[in-house]
Amino acid sequence: MENFADRLIAAIETKGTPACVGIDPVYELIPAEITRCAKEPCAAGARAACVMAFHEEIIEIVAPHVPAVKPQVAFYEMMGAAGMAAYADALRRAAQKGLIVIGDVKRGDIGSTAQAYAAAHLGEIPPHVHDQLFVADAITVNPYLGSDGVKPFIEAARRSGRGIFVLVKTSNKSSGEFQDLVAGDSELFVKVAGKVNEWGTQPGLIGSRGYSCVGAVVGATYPEQAARLRKLMPAAYFLVPGYGAQGGSAKHVAPCFNPDGLGAIVNSARGIIYAWTRSPYKERFGEARWRDAVEAAVKDMVADLMRNEE
Amino acid sequence: MENFADRLIAAIETKGTPACVGIDPVYELIPAEITRCAKEPCAAGARAACVMAFHEEIIEIVAPHVPAVKPQVAFYEMMGAAGMAAYADALRRAAQKGLIVIGDVKRGDIGSTAQAYAAAHLGEIPPHVHDQLFVADAITVNPYLGSDGVKPFIEAARRSGRGIFVLVKTSNKSSGEFQDLVAGDSELFVKVAGKVNEWGTQPGLIGSRGYSCVGAVVGATYPEQAARLRKLMPAAYFLVPGYGAQGGSAKHVAPCFNPDGLGAIVNSARGIIYAWTRSPYKERFGEARWRDAVEAAVKDMVADLMRNEE
Numbered sequence: 001m002e003n004f005a006d007r008l009i010a011a012i013e014t015k016g017t018p019a020c021v022g023i024d025p026v027y028e029l030i031p032a033e034i035t036r037c038a039k040e041p042c043a044a045g046a047r048a049a050c051v052m053a054f055h056e057e058i059i060e061i062v063a064p065h066v067p068a069v070k071p072q073v074a075f076y077e078m079m080g081a082a083g084m085a086a087y088a089d090a091l092r093r094a095a096q097k098g099l100i101v102i103g104d105v106k107r108g109d110i111g112s113t114a115q116a117y118a119a120a121h122l123g124e125i126p127p128h129v130h131d132q133l134f135v136a137d138a139i140t141v142n143p144y145l146g147s148d149g150v151k152p153f154i155e156a157a158r159r160s161g162r163g164i165f166v167l168v169k170t171s172n173k174s175s176g177e178f179q180d181l182v183a184g185d186s187e188l189f190v191k192v193a194g195k196v197n198e199w200g201t202q203p204g205l206i207g208s209r210g211y212s213c214v215g216a217v218v219g220a221t222y223p224e225q226a227a228r229l230r231k232l233m234p235a236a237y238f239l240v241p242g243y244g245a246q247g248g249s250a251k252h253v254a255p256c257f258n259p260d261g262l263g264a265i266v267n268s269a270r271g272i273i274y275a276w277t278r279s280p281y282k283e284r285f286g287e288a289r290w291r292d293a294v295e296a297a298v299k300d301m302v303a304d305l306m307r308n309e310e
Numbered sequence: 311m312e313n314f315a316d317r318l319i320a321a322i323e324t325k326g327t328p329a330c331v332g333i334d335p336v337y338e339l340i341p342a343e344i345t346r347c348a349k350e351p352c353a354a355g356a357r358a359a360c361v362m363a364f365h366e367e368i369i370e371i372v373a374p375h376v377p378a379v380k381p382q383v384a385f386y387e388m389m390g391a392a393g394m395a396a397y398a399d400a401l402r403r404a405a406q407k408g409l410i411v412i413g414d415v416k417r418g419d420i421g422s423t424a425q426a427y428a429a430a431h432l433g434e435i436p437p438h439v440h441d442q443l444f445v446a447d448a449i450t451v452n453p454y455l456g457s458d459g460v461k462p463f464i465e466a467a468r469r470s471g472r473g474i475f476v477l478v479k480t481s482n483k484s485s486g487e488f489q490d491l492v493a494g495d496s497e498l499f500v501k502v503a504g505k506v507n508e509w510g511t512q513p514g515l516i517g518s519r520g521y522s523c524v525g526a527v528v529g530a531t532y533p534e535q536a537a538r539l540r541k542l543m544p545a546a547y548f549l550v551p552g553y554g555a556q557g558g559s560a561k562h563v564a565p566c567f568n569p570d571g572l573g574a575i576v577n578s579a580r581g582i583i584y585a586w587t588r589s590p591y592k593e594r595f596g597e598a599r600w601r602d603a604v605e606a607a608v609k610d611m612v613a614d615l616m617r618n619e620e
Contacts, residue, residue: 044442084394087391088390106418107384112334113384113385116382116385117387117388132392133354133391142416145477145484146484167454177456178501181494
C-alpha cells in the first residue's frame with residue numbers, strides 16, 4: 001500500500017505544479033448553457049444533474065494541468081441525496097482522470113462516530129460497489145474533539161493508503177477567534193499543530209519522501225503563522241486554501257513550502273472554476289468562452305506558483 | 311415563525327420529559343429479522359434499505375414517549391448516496407410523527423461554505439420538493455472556525471424557525487485535549503460558551519420562554535463543567551450526549567438544567583435503540599422481543615430523568 005504523501009508528491013512532480021482546483025459547484029454560477037435545460041424553480045435532482053454536467057467539464061479541462069482537485073461537499077449536500085450522488089460522481093470522475101482527490105468534508109466527531117465518518121470517506125470500497133460512495137484519496141478533518149475524534153481517520157488512512165488534512169489555521173477572517181487564543185506558551189493553533197506532528201510521525205505513517213499521510217490545513221491568508229507552522233510540522237503536507245479569490249498570492253503561500261520545494265498543495269476554487277465571471281478573464285472570454293477562461297485561469301495559477309519557486 | 315426553543319419546550323412539556331433518542335444505525339447491530347433479507351456481502355443500497363426499515367420501527371416505538379430524536383448522519387454517510395437518502399427518510403418520518411428532529415451533523419466551515427451547509431440542513435424546503443433533503447429542526451455545529459463559520463447557521467435558523475447546538479464541551483474522553491486548554495482567565499470551552507451566549511442573545515433569537523435558538527452541546531460525562539456552563543449560557547438550551555451507554559446518569563445530567571426545570575435535552579442512542587443487546591434488557595427480552603426492549607429502555611430513561619427532577 002503506497003503512502004498517500006508519496007502518491008501526492010508523485011502526482012505533483014508529474015504535473016510540475018502544486019496547484020489544486022477546488023470544485024465548489026454553486027448552481028446559480030454555472031454557465032447558462034448548462035442550466036437552461038432545467039426548469040425554474042428547479043428541483044434538487046435537476047440541479048444535481050446540472051452540477052454533474054458542470055463538474056464533468058471542469059475536471060476534463062483542469063486534469064491535464066494539475067495533480068489534484070478538491071470537491072467541497074457542502075455545495076453538494078445542499079441538493080440532498082441527489083446532490084450526494086453527484087458528489088460521489090465528482091470523486092469517481094476525478095479519480096478516473098488520474099487526479100488525487102481531496103474531499104473537503106471537515107468531518108469530526110467522537111470515537112465510534114468518527115469511525116463511521118472515516119469508513120464513509122476513507123474506507124474500503126467493496127469490489128461489487130462501483131459508485132455513489134464518498135471515498136476520496138484524502139479528506140479534511142476538524143480537530144475540536146481531540147485525539148479520539150481524529151485517530152479513527154488516521155487509522156483508516158494508514159490501512160487504505162489515504163490521507164487526512166487536519167484544520168490547524170483556517171483561511172477565514174474570524175479564524176483567530178478561537179485558533180489564536182494563547183494557552184500557556186502558545187496559541188491554540190500551535191497546540192493543534194503539535195498534535196498533528198505527534199499523530200503524523202507515528203510508525204507507518206511517513207512515506208519514502210519523508211512526508212506523512214497526516215497533513216494540515218493552513219490558510220494562505222496568514223503567511224506569518226504559516227512560516228511558524230512549517231517548522232512545527234516538518235513532515236506534514238499543507239493543504240493551503242485562500243489563494244486567489246480569498247486574496248492569497250504566490251508570495252503568501254511561499255512560507256508553506258519546505259526548502260525541498262515540497263510540503264504544500266495550493267487550492268483555488270472560485271478563481272478557477274468561475275474564471276469567466278472575474279477580471280481579466282471576464283473581459284477576455286466572457287461566458288460564451290467559459291471553458292477557455294477556466295483553462296487560462298488554471299494555466300495562470302500554475303505559472304504564478306512556478307515564478308514563486310524561482 | 312415560532313422560535314425553535316419555544317417549539318422544543320412545547321414538545322418537552324407535551325411528552326413530560328427532556329429525553330431524546332439518538333438514531334445511530336449500525337448495520338451489524340440491526341436485528342437479524344430485518345437484515346436477513348439482504349444478501350452478504352451486502353451493497354450499500356441494500357444496507358440503506360435495512361437501515362430505513364429499522365429506523366422506521368424505532369421512530370414508531372419511541373415517538374409516543376419522547377419529544378425529540380437525533381439521527382447521527384455519520385452512520386448514514388457510510389452507505390453513500392443511498393445512505394443519505396435514508397438519512398433524509400429518517401428526518402421526514404420523525405417529523406411526520408410530530409417529533410423535534412435534531413440532525414447530528416457537526417458541520418462547520420468558512421463563510422460561503424457554511425452558508426451552503428446551513429442551506430443544506432436548515433434551509434427552506436421548496437414546495438415541490440418533498441423528500442431527500444436534509445433539513446432538520448436543528449443541527450449540531452462545530453465552532454473551530456470562529457464566528458464567520460457559525461453565523462450563517464444562526465441566520466438560517468432565525469429565518470426558518472430552526473435551531474443549532476454549538477459544540478462547547480463534548481462527552482468524549484479526549485475532549486479536554488484542546489477544549490480544556492486555559493487561555494488567559496479560562497478554558498477554551500468557556501471562551502466558546504461566551505461566544506455562544508453572545509451569538510444567541512442577539513435580537514430575534516430568544517423565544518417567549520426565555521431560551522435562544524442557539525444552544526450548546528455539553529457532555530453528560532463532565533458534570534462540573536456543565537454546572538459552570540449552565541451559568542455562563544443561561545439562555546442556551548443544552549443538548550446533552552453521553553447519558554446511558556457512554557456512562558452518564560440522571561445525576562450527571564442534573565447540572566445541565568436551570569432552576570425552572572428547563573434548559574436541557576438529554577440524548578441516549580445505543581442504550582435505547584440496541585437495548586436488547588445490553589443488560590438488563592438482553593436477559594428480559596433478547597433479540598426476538600427487540601421492540602419490547604427498546605420500548606422498555608425508553609420508558610426507563612424517561613422514569614430515570616423524572617426521578618432526577620423530584
